Amino acid sequence: MIKKTAARCASWLILGLLSLPFSTLTNAAGLATITIKQSNAKTQYIAEGVVEAVKSSVIAPQVSGSITELPVKAGDYVKAGQLLVRIDTRMAAQQSAANQAQVVAAQAQVAAAQAQLSTARKEFERKQRLYEKQYISQAALERAESDYKTAQAQTNTQIAQAKAQHAQSGLSNVQTGLHTITAPYSGVIAEVMTEVGGMAMPGQPLLTLYDPNGFRVSVNVPQSQLAQLKAGPNINVTVPAASVVERSLISTNLTVLPTADSVSNMSTVRLTLPQNITSIRPGMFARAMLPVNDAKGKDQIFVPVKSVIKRSELVAVYVVDKQGHPQLRQVRLGRKQGENIEVFAGLQPGESVALDPIAAANVK
Numbered sequence: 103m104i105k106k107t108a109a110r111c112a113s114w115l116i117l118g119l120l121s122l123p124f125s126t127l128t129n130a131a132g133l134a135t136i137t138i139k140q141s142n143a144k145t146q147y148i149a150e151g152v153v154e155a156v157k158s159s160v161i162a163p164q165v166s167g168s169i170t171e172l173p174v175k176a177g178d179y180v181k182a183g184q185l186l187v188r189i190d191t192r193m194a195a196q197q198s199a200a201n202q203a204q205v206v207a208a209q210a211q212v213a214a215a216q217a218q219l220s221t222a223r224k225e226f227e228r229k230q231r232l233y234e235k236q237y238i239s240q241a242a243l244e245r246a247e248s249d250y251k252t253a254q255a256q257t258n259t260q261i262a263q264a265k266a267q268h269a270q271s272g273l274s275n276v277q278t279g280l281h282t283i284t285a286p287y288s289g290v291i292a293e294v295m296t297e298v299g300g301m302a303m304p305g306q307p308l309l310t311l312y313d314p315n316g317f318r319v320s321v322n323v324p325q326s327q328l329a330q331l332k333a334g335p336n337i338n339v340t341v342p343a344a345s346v347v348e349r350s351l352i353s354t355n356l357t358v359l360p361t362a363d364s365v366s367n368m369s370t371v372r373l374t375l376p377q378n379i380t381s382i383r384p385g386m387f388a389r390a391m392l393p394v395n396d397a398k399g400k401d402q403i404f405v406p407v408k409s410v411i412k413r414s415e416l417v418a419v420y421v422v423d424k425q426g427h428p429q430l431r432q433v434r435l436g437r438k439q440g441e442n443i444e445v446f447a448g449l450q451p452g453e454s455v456a457l458d459p460i461a462a463a464n465v466k
Contacts, residue, residue: 133456137452149321155317159287169297171298226249315377331371422456427465
């Protein structure tokens with residue numbers, strides 16, 4: 103009996119301590135609050151991702167050599183055909199000259215082989231006429247025919263080699279042209295990964311370029327949500343780092359890529375952004391409110407994350423009554439969506455919650 107009485111007194115004492123600070127609260131005029139409203143939040147899935155340029159290119163050379171000119175830097179706007187990188191052509195020029203000399207030599211060899219073939223053909227024809235008059239033997243005619251065929255084969259070989267050498271010389275001339283890299287389209291230099299004097303190697307990136315006239319947002323969506331996505335005409339996209347005017351945008355095109363990550367079980371969804379955007383850059387953080395179908399259609403209550411206070415195991419918010427008195431109330435939270443968090447229990451629609459719990463706690 104003594105233990106029960108002591109426990110009852112302790113419980114009353116705890117309740118008294120919890121209610122004491124709020125029983126003395128006065129009018130909290132000027133305290134920033136938010137009125138709780140029910141929202142069918144299940145009709146939207148908030149996904150986070152990044153801004154991407156629709157057209158983006160990694161510029162890499164097809165030949166090797168020392169970089170002699172690099173007239174652009176990150177952030178520069180370039181026009182289509184503008185010089186980006188020039189690679190030393192001296193080695194290519196030397197190779198081209200050597201190939202040209204080989205072409206000339208091969209052509210001379212072809213001319214000599216053709217002359218030899220002409221002589222062998224005339225000799226064979228002469229021996230045929232003599233054989234028909236029985237002035238020479240069958241063996242003499244066969245030797246003449248063999249010489250003619252041998253000369254013909256040698257000529258064909260020389261012609262094939264000359265063609266190959268000519269093609270190699272043409273390829274060398276083309277490679278000489280590849281030592282000058284120009285912009286494939288008008289855009290902005292996003293990154294430069296080399297410098298003058300550096301060594302260019304085939305396939306090694308030198309710089310990246312993107313077209314600032316077209317952007318999209320790529321977000322990751324769980325596979326469980328893909329079947330519920332609705333390709334609505336207007337999808338809200340937020341880019342917090344953009345200017346105030348361009349911070350909230352509307353996307354009219356949603357594309358789900360036909361692949362999924364085997365580790366995260368996420369699929370990529372792309373949202374095309376409006377054109378003529380000036381304050382958005384590739385890599386910026388973005389948030390998309392994707393419309394989804396929900397069979398439950400259950401209304402939910404959300405509060406700003408910053409309005410929630412956590413003390414040990416206590417999770418609560420300050421509810422402000424009609425007289426402006428903030429009172430701490432324990433709540434049970436659900437999943438977070440962007441800057442808001444779902445409230446399962448503890449609040450009712452129409453109630454006001456203090457946005458700044460620290461300011462609410464200091465109200466006297």
